[in-house]
Amino acid sequence: MAEIIYMPKLSDTMEEGTVIKWNKKIGDKVSEGDILAEIETDKAIQDFEIDVSGVLLFIGVKEGEKTRVNEILAILGEEGEDISSLIKKSFSLKKEEKIVLEKKENRVFISPLAKKMAKEIGMSTDKIKGSGDNSRIIKRDIEKTSENNDQIIILSSIRKKIAENLTHSKFTAPHYYLFIEVNTEKMIHLRKNLNDKLPTEEKISFNDLLVKAVAKSLRKHPNVNTSWKEKEIIYHSNINVGVAVAIKEGLIVPVIKNTDQKSLLQISQEIKDKSLRSRLRKIKPEEMENSTFTVSNLGMYGIEFFTSIINLPNSSILSIGTIMEKPVVKDSKIEIGHVMKLTLSCDHRIIDGSTGSNFLQFLKNMLEDPMGILV
Numbered sequence: 001m002a003e004i005i006y007m008p009k010l011s012d013t014m015e016e017g018t019v020i021k022w023n024k025k026i027g028d029k030v031s032e033g034d035i036l037a038e039i040e041t042d043k044a045i046q047d048f049e050i051d052v053s054g055v056l057l058f059i060g061v062k063e064g065e066k067t068r069v070n071e072i073l074a075i076l077g078e079e080g081e082d083i084s085s086l087i088k089k090s091f092s093l094k095k096e097e098k099i100v101l102e103k104k105e106n107r108v109f110i111s112p113l114a115k116k117m118a119k120e121i122g123m124s125t126d127k128i129k130g131s132g133d134n135s136r137i138i139k140r141d142i143e144k145t146s147e148n149n150d151q152i153i154i155l156s157s158i159r160k161k162i163a164e165n166l167t168h169s170k171f172t173a174p175h176y177y178l179f180i181e182v183n184t185e186k187m188i189h190l191r192k193n194l195n196d197k198l199p200t201e202e203k204i205s206f207n208d209l210l211v212k213a214v215a216k217s218l219r220k221h222p223n224v225n226t227s228w229k230e231k232e233i234i235y236h237s238n239i240n241v242g243v244a245v246a247i248k249e250g251l252i253v254p255v256i257k258n259t260d261q262k263s264l265l266q267i268s269q270e271i272k273d274k275s276l277r278s279r280l281r282k283i284k285p286e287e288m289e290n291s292t293f294t295v296s297n298l299g300m301y302g303i304e305f306f307t308s309i310i311n312l313p314n315s316s317i318l319s320i321g322t323i324m325e326k327p328v329v330k331d332s333k334i335e336i337g338h339v340m341k342l343t344l345s346c347d348h349r350i351i352d353g354s355t356g357s358n359f360l361q362f363l364k365n366m367l368e369d370p371m372g373i374l375v
Helices: 085-090 092-103 111-119 139-147 155-172 185-195 207-222 264-279 353-368
Strands: 001-007 016-022 035-040 045-049 054-059 067-068 074-076 175-183 226-229 230-237 241-243 243-249 250-253 293-297 314-332 335-346
Touching: 035 074, 035 092, 054 293, 074 085, 111 139, 155 250, 175 185, 185 207, 185 335, 185 353, 207 241, 207 264, 207 293, 207 314, 207 353, 241 264, 243 264, 335 353
Parallel strands: 241 293, 293 314
Antiparallel strands: 001 074, 016 035, 016 067, 035 045, 054 074, 175 335, 226 230, 243 250, 314 335
């Protein structure tokens, strides 16, 4: 008997999903445990594993199209089974009316000459407002549009969610910023000594050292490892450091759970693994949840310093700049040294200036005498 497969809710905040790829085509046999499709949620691209068996009889959403959670995605059944009544029943009247309206709205009135001109230059006329009678698209509309033919890209679910979260954070949490400069000479030497003893695939990065140092600093300053709720402040018992990773659609934040309890090598390996899977959009939603603090590093892009928007529900985020060679004063003498600038963005509802400053100063001391990171 045929069975409807609905768009699954693959994350706690997912409202709609985009089918990136169908792994089966109509007529293929599907077994329980097969990956039916790859679906983009508001957080990542997820493999949709089917929990029933049958023949794929109907695909309700084309590749690149999106639909809301619990709307029809596909139908499985027996080969040759009549599913016409099931399809009709599944598509609600509301959705059918919407489709009819969209067809009417999308009808384009265009003169033969304008249509020919648009075809010759490969221009879409879907969004052109005609200036002719009854809003008909005519020659001058094509000429005007071709002079300013901006590219328009529809927002992905991930980009939309990132924008919503950042806007909510910026206009909900009162941000303030603390800046500090760190002498990195000893950290450079420590990293070199460690990497001289490690194989290429296990090399430690400066970011790994920073994440470990942040975790140890948070353990000493629990007031920073906090979250704001409407009527309470949560002091987290676990230290879960989120690491911002750049992907095509923006930034996502995989989380290193219980960071302070892991060795430097464990942290390094986990960051490498989760960063790679984030860029391939194979990271799981649960691997991006429950962070208590976030680090964002633009040092590899040569950025001297910057400020970041807090990754709610965290109360702060650390921005890490590049390591620079510059004149520094040591024992009343000017020498050439290496420094790095850190910026701590804080939620003033939870973290006052002295609390944030004490945390940042402790972190600076640890980075300037980095053997403590390994203990």
